Amino acid sequence: MLKSKVAVQVISSGMIPEDTLMLGEGWLKQWKIPEGQPVVLKMGSFRQHVKVISVAKYDGMRISQSLAKKMGILANTPLRLQYKAGSSTLTLGPLIGVLVSRDYPAAPDKPFGSITMFCRELVDGCANQGGLVYFFTPNHIGMQSDSVEGWVYADGWRKIAMPAPDVVNNRLTSRKLENKPNVQQFLKEIKQKYGTSVFNEKFLDKTEVFDALKKDSSLSRYLPESHLLRNYTTLKAMSARYENVFLKPVRGSLGKGIIRVSRSESGAYQAMFTTANGSRKQQFPSLLKLYATISTKMKSVRYQIQQGLQLIEIQKRPVDFRALVQKNGSGKWSITSIVARTAGSQHFVSNLARGGTLSKVGEAVSKSNMSSGRGDASSRLQQAALSIAKGVETHIPAHFGELGIDLALDSGGRVWLLEVNSKPSKNDNTPLTDNKIRPSVRMVIQYSRYLSGF
Numbered sequence: 001m002l003k004s005k006v007a008v009q010v011i012s013s014g015m016i017p018e019d020t021l022m023l024g025e026g027w028l029k030q031w032k033i034p035e036g037q038p039v040v041l042k043m044g045s046f047r048q049h050v051k052v053i054s055v056a057k058y059d060g061m062r063i064s065q066s067l068a069k070k071m072g073i074l075a076n077t078p079l080r081l082q083y084k085a086g087s088s089t090l091t092l093g094p095l096i097g098v099l100v101s102r103d104y105p106a107a108p109d110k111p112f113g114s115i116t117m118f119c120r121e122l123v124d125g126c127a128n129q130g131g132l133v134y135f136f137t138p139n140h141i142g143m144q145s146d147s148v149e150g151w152v153y154a155d156g157w158r159k160i161a162m163p164a165p166d167v168v169n170n171r172l173t174s175r176k177l178e179n180k181p182n183v184q185q186f187l188k189e190i191k192q193k194y195g196t197s198v199f200n201e202k203f204l205d206k207t208e209v210f211d212a213l214k215k216d217s218s219l220s221r222y223l224p225e226s227h228l229l230r231n232y233t234t235l236k237a238m239s240a241r242y243e244n245v246f247l248k249p250v251r252g253s254l255g256k257g258i259i260r261v262s263r264s265e266s267g268a269y270q271a272m273f274t275t276a277n278g279s280r281k282q283q284f285p286s287l288l289k290l291y292a293t294i295s296t297k298m299k300s301v302r303y304q305i306q307q308g309l310q311l312i313e314i315q316k317r318p319v320d321f322r323a324l325v326q327k328n329g330s331g332k333w334s335i336t337s338i339v340a341r342t343a344g345s346q347h348f349v350s351n352l353a354r355g356g357t358l359s360k361v362g363e364a365v366s367k368s369n370m371s372s373g374r375g376d377a378s379s380r381l382q383q384a385a386l387s388i389a390k391g392v393e394t395h396i397p398a399h400f401g402e403l404g405i406d407l408a409l410d411s412g413g414r415v416w417l418l419e420v421n422s423k424p425s426k427n428d429n430t431p432l433t434d435n436k437i438r439p440s441v442r443m444v445i446q447y448s449r450y451l452s453g454f
Helices: 025-031 065-071 113-129 181-194 206-214 232-241 287-297 361-367 377-395 439-452
Strands: 005-011 020-024 038-043 046-055 061-064 077-084 089-093 095-099 132-136 147-153 157-163 167-170 197-199 226-228 244-249 259-263 269-275 278-284 303-307 317-327 333-342 357-360 402-409 415-421
Touching: 005 065, 020 025, 025 046, 025 077, 046 065, 061 065, 065 157, 077 113, 095 113, 095 157, 095 439, 113 132, 113 147, 113 439, 167 181, 167 439, 181 197, 197 439, 206 226, 206 303, 206 377, 206 415, 232 244, 232 259, 232 287, 232 303, 259 287, 269 287, 278 287, 317 361, 317 377, 317 439, 333 361, 333 377, 333 439, 357 361, 361 377, 377 402, 377 415, 402 439
Parallel strands: 005 061, 020 046, 038 089, 095 132, 095 167, 167 197
Antiparallel strands: 005 077, 020 061, 038 046, 077 089, 132 147, 147 157, 226 303, 244 259, 244 303, 259 269, 269 278, 317 333, 317 402, 333 357, 402 415
């Protein structure tokens, strides 16, 4: 295996011409780089002819400040190096661009709000593995696709012009931002012109996921009965079949807007609505009256109606599981973490944003009311999460590198799919460890290296 991680040192432009780079002699021998001959230096969309000078007893690379500025390199940076003799191209990278929803320039210590820590971990992870990462929003995309204004970290956050990246991790948290014409045009152009890979390139709708996975007989066993709620007939049929049903906004997240409908022994119906402060109950004398209330919401929100499940509980609080499934350095799906989430006392959904608490899978299962299947519950959850990730990739035409997969166990130990999230939160799925750089962050970099050939 050829060594590829090199320390790139930026030195004064007066000491070295911009079209020249100095490289330790071991690198020239190992990669068979011709000395003094013009080669193409490439990083992301950046291209420039340079000549390489060998330096004895030196293991790094030296470039001028003016060349470094064009490449978006501010200080000494560890990068990966490759040389292809056929095209005389010396490539540095990977250059990773993370597309985020917004920035806060007035808060230089926390320019990305609650995900600033995740962004710093990516910076540190790239320093460890070799690579350069920057962060940009839809507002940073200009008229030219070969350059973008991006935030980099070098003794503090700052914004500079960067080449278009080798890999884009789409972390946009709003469909409105994702669908902006300048965003879609930019992503399309950099894929075509520079071979950029874009992963997690789109949001997933709940009905889209369930309809796609229904086609796969090996996955249908994980799927609760589920339909797009179009009319009263669907609600009536599902309510007749199940003790309770859930209405979930097709494009919802964080447990927002979920309604649980249940039938009482007297024949009346109860709707339980999620709210910021807990859940709100409302009684209806008939299902038709309940539907009349919901149908006003349906003018602006599309709902998926889903079979209610008897989830395992801890002290009467429902428990579900969030699996973070990511592509690894070989481009294969792997489980990064699975955590149990127990609903808060006033809620029937388990999201942390709604007062839920995290615990380890084994701990939650052992405290729960599960009647059978405790012993291998963890391995069955892992198997389901991996199978579902592969199913999403097979049946939905888009590139995903990580998925948050919400699973449940019923009291009999059967695994069910609740939903798949293509923009998993970087706060919600944190494994319960004290490592400085989360495994989920390391995996993003490893997959980016795989995509860019480093």
